[in-house]
Amino acid sequence: MTKFIACLRLIAGVLVFVLMTGLAGPTNAQQPNSVNPNASAVKEQQLLDKLNVVKGLGTIPDTKSYVLEHPAGRDWRVFHQVTLKWIGGIAILGMLALLVVFYLWRGTIRIEAGRSGRTIVRFNGFERFVHWLTATTFVVLGITGLNVTFGRSLLLPLMSPEAFSAWSEWAKYAHNYLSFAFTIGVVLMFLMWIGQNFPTKADITWFKMGGGMGKSGGHPPAYKFNGGQKLLYWLIVLGGAAMIISGYMLMFPFYGGLTVDNMQLAEIFHGIVGMLFIALIIAHIYVGTLGMEGAFEAMSQGTVDLNWAKEHHPLWVEEEMAPKGAARTQPAE
Amino acid sequence: MARMKFLCDADRCIECNACVTACKNEHEVPWGMNRRRVVTLNDGKPGERSISMACMHCTDAPCAAVCPVNCFYTTADAVVLHNKDLCIGCGYCFYACPFGAPQYPKVGNFGSRGKMDKCTFCAGGPEEDGSKEEYEKYGANRLAEGKLPLCAEMCSTKSLLAGDGDVIAQIYKERVAKRGYGSGAWGWQTAYRETIAT
Numbered sequence: 001m002t003k004f005i006a007c008l009r010l011i012a013g014v015l016v017f018v019l020m021t022g023l024a025g026p027t028n029a030q031q032p033n034s035v036n037p038n039a040s041a042v043k044e045q046q047l048l049d050k051l052n053v054v055k056g057l058g059t060i061p062d063t064k065s066y067v068l069e070h071p072a073g074r075d076w077r078v079f080h081q082v083t084l085k086w087i088g089g090i091a092i093l094g095m096l097a098l099l100v101v102f103y104l105w106r107g108t109i110r111i112e113a114g115r116s117g118r119t120i121v122r123f124n125g126f127e128r129f130v131h132w133l134t135a136t137t138f139v140v141l142g143i144t145g146l147n148v149t150f151g152r153s154l155l156l157p158l159m160s161p162e163a164f165s166a167w168s169e170w171a172k173y174a175h176n177y178l179s180f181a182f183t184i185g186v187v188l189m190f191l192m193w194i195g196q197n198f199p200t201k202a203d204i205t206w207f208k209m210g211g212g213m214g215k216s217g218g219h220p221p222a223y224k225f226n227g228g229q230k231l232l233y234w235l236i237v238l239g240g241a242a243m244i245i246s247g248y249m250l251m252f253p254f255y256g257g258l259t260v261d262n263m264q265l266a267e268i269f270h271g272i273v274g275m276l277f278i279a280l281i282i283a284h285i286y287v288g289t290l291g292m293e294g295a296f297e298a299m300s301q302g303t304v305d306l307n308w309a310k311e312h313h314p315l316w317v318e319e320e321m322a323p324k325g326a327a328r329t330q331p332a333e
Numbered sequence: 334m335a336r337m338k339f340l341c342d343a344d345r346c347i348e349c350n351a352c353v354t355a356c357k358n359e360h361e362v363p364w365g366m367n368r369r370r371v372v373t374l375n376d377g378k379p380g381e382r383s384i385s386m387a388c389m390h391c392t393d394a395p396c397a398a399v400c401p402v403n404c405f406y407t408t409a410d411a412v413v414l415h416n417k418d419l420c421i422g423c424g425y426c427f428y429a430c431p432f433g434a435p436q437y438p439k440v441g442n443f444g445s446r447g448k449m450d451k452c453t454f455c456a457g458g459p460e461e462d463g464s465k466e467e468y469e470k471y472g473a474n475r476l477a478e479g480k481l482p483l484c485a486e487m488c489s490t491k492s493l494l495a496g497d498g499d500v501i502a503q504i505y506k507e508r509v510a511k512r513g514y515g516s517g518a519w520g521w522q523t524a525y526r527e528t529i530a531t
Contacts, residue, residue, distance in 0.1 A: 038344060038514040040380035045522075047374075054519075056374040056384075059350060060367055065433055068372040068386055071523045073429040077395040080425070148401045148423070156403060161419055165402045169421040176443050252442050253424060264428050 044069070064254065076264040080271070084149055088275035095279040099286045106215065109292045111308045119303040120320060128302055130192060134185030134236075137178045142278045144171035149271065179247055186240035193233060196224045202315060203227035212312075224316045232284060239277045246270040335497035336411045337454055338525065339485070340505055341385045343516045345492035348373055348383035352484035352493055356387070359455070359483045360472025366436040368452040369484055382516060385484070385493050388413065388434035388452035389524035396426035396435060410476070412454040417470050422446040431523045454495070455482040502529045 047054045054069040123131070147155065147168060156164045202220075206212075206227035209220040220226070225233065249258065249266040258266075289296050294308035309317045348371050356362065356369040369387035390413045397405035397413060404419035405426075424446055427435040437446035448470075457474030460467035467474060475483060485495035494501040502518070509515035509531040518529045 036514045038516055041344070041516050042374045042380050042382050044517055044519050054372075054374065056372040057376045058370055058372050060353075060370055062365070062367065065367060065370045066372055067433055068374070068384055069431055069520055069523060070433065071431045073395050073431045074523070077398050077429045080399050080429070152401055152403050161403065161416075165404070165419040165421055168402050172421055172423060260428060260433075267425075267428065 064260065067260065070260060072261065072264065076268070079268055080149075084268075084271045084275070085153075087272055088146070088149055088278075091275045091279040092282065095282050099283065099291075103286075103290065106213070108290060109213075111294050111305060112219075112311055113307040115294070115305045116307040118306040120306050120309050120317070121302060122298040122304045122309070123302045125302065127192060128299055130185055130188045131299055133181060134189055137182040137185060138281060140174055140178050141182055142274075142281070144175040145274055146278070147171050148175075176251055179244070179251070182240075183244050186237065186244065189233075190237045193225070197230045197233045199227075199230060203230060219311045219314065221315050222313045223319070224313060226313065232280070235280060239273055239280070242273045243270060243277065246273070336499070337390060337496065338498035338501060338521075339387065339389055339454075339482075340494040340501045340518050340521070340529075342492045342494065342505060342508065343382040343384050343519055344512075344514065345490045346371070346383040346385060347490055347492070349489060352385045352488055355483045355487050356452070359475075360453075362436075362450070362472070363438060366438065366450055368434075368436065368450065384519050385488075386432055386434075386520065387484070388430075388454070389432055389520050390452075390454055391431075391524045392526060395429035395431065399425045399429040401425060406459070408456060410454075410456070412456045412476070414453055414456060414458055414471075415449065415451070416459050417448040417450075418459075420448045422448060424449075432520060452482075455480070498525070505529055506531055 044054065048069070048071065052070075052072060053067060055067050058066045148171075151164065151168060151171075155167075159167075200223065202222060203226070206220040206222055209218060211226065211228050212218055212220045222229075246266045246269045249255075250263070250270060253263055254260075287295065288299065292312075294305050298304045306317070309320075350371050353367060353369050353371060357367070360368065362368055369385060371383050371385045373381060373383045375381045390411060392411070394405065394407070394413045396415075397403075397407070400415075401423060402419050402421055404416045405413060406416070407413055422437060422445065424435075424437065426449060427433070427437075434451045436450045437448075438450065439445055439447045453471050453474075455473060455475035457463075457467045457477065458471035460470065462474050462477035473483075475481065480486070482495040485493045494504060505515070505518065506529060515531050517531075521528050
C-alpha cells in the first residue's frame with residue numbers, strides 16, 4: 001500500500017515538473033534573440049572627453065593603479081622634452097649673452113675715487129656663512145638639476161651610458177639631500193636680512209637712476225642694500241620657497257593624496273622657476289665678481305673699502321659712521 | 334617583423350585576475366608591484382566593464398622620451414624594454430606613462446625608488462636571451478622561445494589578446510561583427526594613435 005502511494009507521488013511529481021518546464025519554455029522563447037549588452041556600457045572616448053582620465057576600481061593595495069588611462073602624460077612629456085628646454089635655454093643663454101654685451105659696453109665698474117686703504121665691516125662671519133651655505137648648495141642643485149633636463153642631450157653623447165647613469169644617480173642623490181642645507185640657508189637668509197630689505201624712498205630713486213649702472217649713471221642712494229639687492233633678496237626668498245615646496249612634493253611623491261596630475265604640475269613649476277632662478281643667480285654672480293671692483297671682498301673677507309661703501313651704499317655708511325649715541329637720538333628714517 | 338600589441342576585449346573580461354596572477358608568477362614580480370592589473374569601471378552598476386592593463390608598448394613611447402638617462406629601447410617587434418643597469422629610479426617614466434605601467438620596488442621618499450620594473454611583453458631585457466641574469470632582472474623571456482605573453486595565453490575568456498597588432502585587430506573585428514557589438518580597443522588611441530574600425 002505504502003509502495004503504491006510512493007509510486008503515485010513520483011508520477012505526480014514528474015507530471016508537475018513536465019508541466020512547469022513546458023510552461024517555462026515559451027517564456028524563454030519570447031526573449032529577443034539579439035541583445036546589445038553594450039548599450040549602457042562605459043565608453044572610453046566619453047570618459048576621456050569628460051575628465052581626461054579613465055579611473056575605476058582595482059583589487060590591489062596600490063590605489064594609483066586604479067587609474068586605467070591618463071593621456072595627460074603625453075602633454076607633460078612635451079613640456080619636459082620641448083618647452084622646458086626652450087625656457088631654460090633662452091633664460092640661461094640669454095642672460096649670459098646679456099652679461100657679455102653689458103660687460104663689453106660698461107666693463108668692470110671701478111671704485112671712482114680709488115681705494116682709500118680704510119675698510120669697513122659689511123658682513124659678519126655668520127652672514128657670510130649663511131650666504132656661502134646657500135650659494136654652494138645652489139650651485140650643486142643647479143648643475144644637478146640642469147643634468148636632468150639637458151644631460152641626456154648634452155652630456156650623454158660625450159660619455160658611456162654606464163658612466164652617465166652613475167653620474168646622474170649621484171647627481172640625483174646630491175640634488176635631493178643638499179636641498180635640506182639649501183632650505184636652511186634660505187630660511188636663515190630670510191630671517192637675517194628681512195629688516196634691511198623693506199622698500200624705502202631711496203629705492204625708488206635707485207631704480208629711477210637705473211641703479212647707477214649706466215656710464216654716467218652717478219651713485220644713487222642706498223642703505224645696506226640697494227633697490228636691486230632688495231629685489232634680488234625677495235626673488236631669492238620667494239623663488240627659494242617655490243623651489244623648496246615643489247621640490248619636496250617631488251621628493252615625497254604621492255604623499256597626502258597627491259595624484260599623478262599634481263606630480264606633473266609640481267615638476268612643471270619646479271622646472272620653470274628653477275631655470276629662471278639659475279638665470280637670476282648668474283647675473284648676481286656677475287655683479288658680485290667681474291662686474292664691480294671691490295664687491296667680492298664683502299662676501300669673502302667681510303670688509304669693503306670705505307670709498308666703495310661711500311659710492312655704492314652712502315646712506316648705510318652714514319648710519320655706520322654716526323656716533324653710536326647720536327644714532328639712537330636720530331629718528332629712524 | 335610584427336608590431337606587437339595588447340588588446341583587452343572589455344566585453345569579455347570577467348575580472349578573474351588570472352592574467353595578473355600568471356604575470357606575477359611567471360616573472361616572480363615582488364610584493365607590492367604589479368606589471369599587470371585589472372581595473373573595473375562602473376563597479377556594481379549597469380554597464381560595468383573590466384579591463385586588464387599593463388604597459389601597452391606605445392608607439393613613440395613617452396616613458397622613453399622623458400627618461401633622463403635614455404635607458405629605454407624598442408625591439409624589432411616594437412616592444413618597449415628598458416635597461417635596469419642604467420635606470421636611476423627618478424620616477425619620470427611614471428609621470429609620463431598614460432597607463433601607469435612603471436613600478437618601483439620602493440615608495441620613493443628621498444628619491445630612492447629603486448630600479449623601475451614594468452611589463453616586458455614577456456621579452457626579457459638587454460641581457461642574453463634566457464640567461465639567469467635576464468630572468469632575475471626582467472623575468473621570463475617567452476618571446477625568445479617563440480611564445481606569446483602568458484597573461485594573454487591563459488586568459489580564460491580570451492578577452493586579453495597579445496601578439497601581432499594586425500592579427501589581433503582582425504580577431505577583434507571578426508568578434509565584433511559576429512556578436513554585433515564591441516566597446517573598442519581600450520587604450521589604443523592613446524598608445525598607438527589608431528583605433529580598430531569595426
